[in-house]
Amino acid sequence: xxxPENRIFKAVVIGVSTGGVMALKQILTALPADFPIPIxxxxxITPTADDGLAQLLNSQCSIRVKEADEEELLAPATVYLxxxxxxxxxxxxxxxVLSVDPPVNFARxxxxxxxxxxAEAFGHSLxxxxxxxxxxxxxxxxxxxxxxxxxxxxxxxxxxxxxxMPRKALELLVPDYLVSLAELPALLCRLTHTTHQVNVI
Amino acid sequence: MREYWKNGWGxxxxxxxxxxxxxxxxxxxxxxxxxxxxxxxxxxxxRRMTQWLSGSSFATLSEAQSRLLREPAxxxxxxxxxxxxxxxxxxxxxxxxxxxxxxxxxxxxxPFVRIWxxxxxxxxxAYSMAILLREEGMQGRYRIYATDIDAxxxxxxxxxxxxxxxxxxxxxxYQQAGGKAxxxxxxxxxxxxxxxxxxxxxxxxxxxxxxxxxADFGEMHLILCRNVMIYFNPSLKExxxxxxxxxxxxxxxxxxxxxxxxNYRQLAxxxxxxxxxxxxxxxSYGCP
Numbered sequence: 270x271x272x273p274e275n276r277i278f279k280a281v282v283i284g285v286s287t288g289g290v291m292a293l294k295q296i297l298t299a300l301p302a303d304f305p306i307p308i309x310x311x312x313x314i315t316p317t318a319d320d321g322l323a324q325l326l327n328s329q330c331s332i333r334v335k336e337a338d339e340e341e342l343l344a345p346a347t348v349y350l351x352x353x354x355x356x357x358x359x360x361x362x363x364x365x366v367l368s369v370d371p372p373v374n375f376a377r378x379x380x381x382x383x384x385x386x387x388a389e390a391f392g393h394s395l396x397x398x399x400x401x402x403x404x405x406x407x408x409x410x411x412x413x414x415x416x417x418x419x420x421x422x423x424x425x426x427x428x429x430x431x432x433x434m435p436r437k438a439l440e441l442l443v444p445d446y447l448v449s450l451a452e453l454p455a456l457l458c459r460l461t462h463t464t465h466q467v468n469v470i
Numbered sequence: 471m472r473e474y475w476k477n478g479w480g481x482x483x484x485x486x487x488x489x490x491x492x493x494x495x496x497x498x499x500x501x502x503x504x505x506x507x508x509x510x511x512x513x514x515x516x517r518r519m520t521q522w523l524s525g526s527s528f529a530t531l532s533e534a535q536s537r538l539l540r541e542p543a544x545x546x547x548x549x550x551x552x553x554x555x556x557x558x559x560x561x562x563x564x565x566x567x568x569x570x571x572x573x574x575x576x577x578x579x580x581p582f583v584r585i586w587x588x589x590x591x592x593x594x595x596a597y598s599m600a601i602l603l604r605e606e607g608m609q610g611r612y613r614i615y616a617t618d619i620d621a622x623x624x625x626x627x628x629x630x631x632x633x634x635x636x637x638x639x640x641x642x643x644y645q646q647a648g649g650k651a652x653x654x655x656x657x658x659x660x661x662x663x664x665x666x667x668x669x670x671x672x673x674x675x676x677x678x679x680x681x682x683x684x685a686d687f688g689e690m691h692l693i694l695c696r697n698v699m700i701y702f703n704p705s706l707k708e709x710x711x712x713x714x715x716x717x718x719x720x721x722x723x724x725x726x727x728x729x730x731x732x733n734y735r736q737l738a739x740x741x742x743x744x745x746x747x748x749x750x751x752x753x754s755y756g757c758p
Contacts, residue, residue: 317563317646339700339729352729358513361489367729368514369697371556386513389485417485 273420273445278461279394280306280343280359282387284380284410286313286402288430292450293326297348299454302331305461307343309359309387311351311378313402318353326350341365351378358386374406384410393418396460400424400450402434412441422446422456491531492519498539505619506682507552509706515552522551546622553620555591558639559598559632561696562728563646566598568748570648573692573723574606583612583691586717588681589698590616593627594640597656598647599694600670605650610673615687617679624676630666632657637664681710686717693718696749697727711737720755 285292289312297308314322320336326348327334337349343363351357355367356378366386373379380399384407387395397414399407401424415421421444426432428449438444448456458464482490492515496507507515519531528534538545560566577583587596596616603612618624632640641653657664679687681698693714699707715737718724724732724741726749732738740757744750 339731340704355729356514358517360511360513366511366513367700368517369556369700369727370514370517370554382517386517389516390513392483392485 273460276420276460277394278306278396278420279363279391280387281308281396281398281457282384282414283308283310283398283400284312284384284402284407284434285310285400286376286380286404286406286431286434288401289313290322291430292400292424294329295450296453296457297326297330297332297334300330300332300457301463302333302346304332304346304458304463306345307363308332308348309337309343309351309357309365309383310348311357311380311383311407313376313378313406314353316354316377320350320352323350337365337367339365339367351383353378356382358382359390360386361390363390374404376404376406380407381410385413388413388417388419391417391419395419396422396457398422398424398453399434399438401429401431403431404433405437407434408437408441411438415442420445420460422448422453424453425449488516488520488531491535492516495531495535495538498535499545502539503542503545504683505549505680509682509703509709510552511701511703514701518552518554522548525551549620550622553618553623555589555618555623555697557591557594558636558643559594560640560643560647560649561595563643563648565696565725565728565749566602566643566647568744568750569599569725570602570606572744572748573750574602574608576721576723577612577691578606578608580691581611583608584689585612585614585692586687586690586694587614587616588679588693588695588714590618590624590627590676592623592632593630593676594632595694595696596627596674596676597630597666597670598644600674601644601649601656604670612673614674615690616674616676617687618676619678619680619682621678624678627676628671630668630671632664632666634659634662634664681713682706686713688717689719690717691719691722692725693722694725696725697730700727700730708736711735715740715753718753720753720757722753724751724753725749726751 323334323336334348336352337357358366397411411421423438423444424435425447426435429435500506590596644653656667732741741751
């Protein structure tokens with residue numbers, strides 16, 4: 270396999286739970302408006318939430334942030350948040366699919382469900398990231414991303430507001446990168462050959 | 471020779487092979503049993519198929535196929551896995567509030583109304599509707615048709631028995647939806663189960679119906695098809711929307727799930743959303 274910096278990635282998937290709003294804010298505000306590939310995010314939110322979080326992040330970030338719509342075609346420079354009370358999946362042609370299948374790991378949306386479908390859809394062209402959170406959602410999915418040849422990144426548990434999700438992921442694999450939130454935007458830009466934007470907020 | 475194999479045959483990834491196996495099996499199932507899953511959305515179908523497979527004794531879907539095509543009982547087991555749907559009473563309380571405040575007043579202007587829950591699963595939504603209509607004084611003036619592809623699910627819907635631990639959520643939903651009574655009036659608790667008040671089943675007809683292959687239901691005033699078409703690919707969605715459209719009376723209402731919309735659909739011009747983001751669409755009078 271080529272060095273990470275020389276690989277071509279088609280999408281980023283992020284799984285986050287407790288502490289997610291602050292973590293996403295820190296990462297997404299530091300990404301440039303022309304970030305070249307789509308970013309798909311599952312964060313555990315209450316089932317009756319509306320798209321307020323997407324709107325909030327969109328108003329604070331240069332990169333476009335929106336709630337994922339059913340049957341939406343992935344576009345570059347866009348962050349898609351899984352809607353409350355739906356699983357988010359992605360198909361090989363880059364089309365988003367929602368489902369109301371039962372919760373997985375007590376969660377809907379579930380990180381594992383997104384990661385598993387993205388690993389199948391994008392194989393080695395995928396970057397998977399596990400951030401702060403309670404529980405263990407996402408660790409199995411991250412392993413599937415690794416097994417499909419994708420690149421895996423885990424937030425350093427010492428840096429995480431809740432270290433359980435990163436720790437559970439580290440029990441299953443050794444990530445390609447173990448980073449702090451502050452390091453993550455620059456790493457993503459390096460991996461996708463974009464210029465890192467200095468966080469001004 | 472090895473190079474030849476590598477570049478010519480045998481180069482499919484494990485994931486591509488699973489997609490192929492699903493495709494072949496769905497074709498077989500359609501020809502043998504008449505159930506058509508060939509136009510289901512790939513990602514969610516694959517997830518359900520691999521889950522079913524991991525709970526079975528088969529190593530691959532190819533291995534399972536031989537018996538699935540010969541043993542109806544095994545196929546029914548798979549069918550349950552593919553079409554499993556979870557529901558709750560008054561799911562999306564704000565939607566039921568819109569029904570109560572914006573749709574039922576229109577329905578009251580008819581002497582008798584017909585309502586169709588297309589893809590009713592185990593009946594939670596249909597019973598919620600019966601409660602709503604009773605509280606709005608429409609008793610004796612409606613008939614609800616609730617259909618699902620799976621006969622076993624319909625049997626459970628008819629029973630109207632739900633795990634007691636679900637009732638807490640149902641009650642909260644009911645209250646948020648603007649419920650006018652005490653939700654406890656609508657069920658009897660026995661051990662760890664709740665039985666829905668049998669009188670709610672009057673004028674409520676449960677039946678099997680397959681949206682992908684069966685014919686339309688005539689002259690409905692209100693159709694609910696929420697979070698059903700999200701499992702279909704675009705061409706099947708268009709087909710099913712046409713079926714719903716031809717079952718809906720002009721001026722009638724079509725309700726979709728919270729993340730579904732008629733935008734970009736061929737029939738979009740025949741419908742107006744009663745207000746943004748309600749996913750409640752009214753059929754225009756001028757549309758064929």
